Amino acid sequence: MKTYRFSVVIEKDKEGYFASCPELQGCYTQGDTYEEALENIKDAVRLHVEDRLGVGEEIPQPESVSLTSLELSI
Numbered sequence: 001m002k003t004y005r006f007s008v009v010i011e012k013d014k015e016g017y018f019a020s021c022p023e024l025q026g027c028y029t030q031g032d033t034y035e036e037a038l039e040n041i042k043d044a045v046r047l048h049v050e051d052r053l054g055v056g057e058e059i060p061q062p063e064s065v066s067l068t069s070l071e072l073s074i
Helices: 034-054
Strands: 009-013 016-020 028-031
Touching: 009 034, 016 034, 028 034
Parallel strands: none
Antiparallel strands: 009 016, 016 028
């Protein structure tokens, strides 16, 4: 069993929480609460990785992760 590390972004909006994994294009989910979105993205990432491994694809791993907030006045 190999261990992988992925970045996860969870955003809150008026509909609830949206979670995505930047390293795995198209791997995203949502939830009514932060905790639900986190559990859902864990499942989504697990399934995504299992599918990629099943067809012999490599699993991308981030070299580094940087998170920042940007505020603009336009």
